[in-house]
């Protein structure tokens with residue numbers, strides 16, 4: 704079985720996230736993509752993200768779009784959400800013949816040298832790095848990296864939050880996610 708971990712703040716999850724996950728699944732014949740919202744993103748000041756439960760619910764709604772997508776609560780909890788812990792937990796559930804990947808955008812991968820136990824992270828999985836307009840990334844020595852180059856989607860959660868806050872129309876969200884945001888009065 705081929706599985707990818709796709710972690711993120713997902714505040715909120717948007718169409719580029721889903722496109723990236725679908726494209727990776729198609730190209731690498733992945734059986735499953737685990738979408739793992741980070742309860743406490745290690746590189747962001749605490750208290751600046753939308754409640755974990757709302758972000759998880761939106762990921763859950765978005766995952767209904769593709770049978771290969773699975774929302775995961777592996778990074779639920781109080782402490783910092785470190786990717787090495789997530790990778791180790793997923794590995795413990797897989798069999799030795801399974802293949803595990805970590806799906807990530809170029810902007811996030813460019814920062815990987817600063818991650819918790821980064822050398823171990825780099826040794827633990829193969830990365831699928833998705834190009835993102837405006838971001839170049841060096842490949843650390845010894846890292847196993849596959850580039851996914853054809854996507855160039857200028858969509859970001861921060862721009863979507865800005866539009867929602869200022870009342871502009873938003874076209875970059877799956878319908879059920881936009882409905883959830885409206886129903887719960889998020890990002891106003």
Ligand SMILES: Nc1ncnc2c1ncn2[C@@H]1O[C@H](COP(=O)(O)OP(=O)(O)OP(=O)(O)O)[C@@H](O)[C@H]1O
Pocket residue numbers: 710711712713714719720723806807808809810811812833834835854856857858859860861862
């Ligand atoms: N448009 C995009 N193209 C390719 N990868 C993306 C895109 N948007 C997000 N990603 C990747 O998806 C993962 C989760 O991203 P994240 O939840 O931080 O969204 P974001 O849009 O980058 O948010 P923000 O604008 O708040 O930084 C990261 O690996 C990120 O690089």
Ligand SMILES: O=C(O)c1ccc[n+]([C@@H]2O[C@H](COP(=O)([O-])O)[C@@H](O)[C@H]2O)c1
Pocket residue numbers: 709710711712713741744745746784785786787807811817818819
């Ligand atoms: O483990 C770490 O130290 C670490 C530091 C920064 C980011 N990450 C992971 O990188 C992924 C993308 O993060 P983000 O917040 O940019 O969406 C997500 O899975 C994070 O948990 C992980």
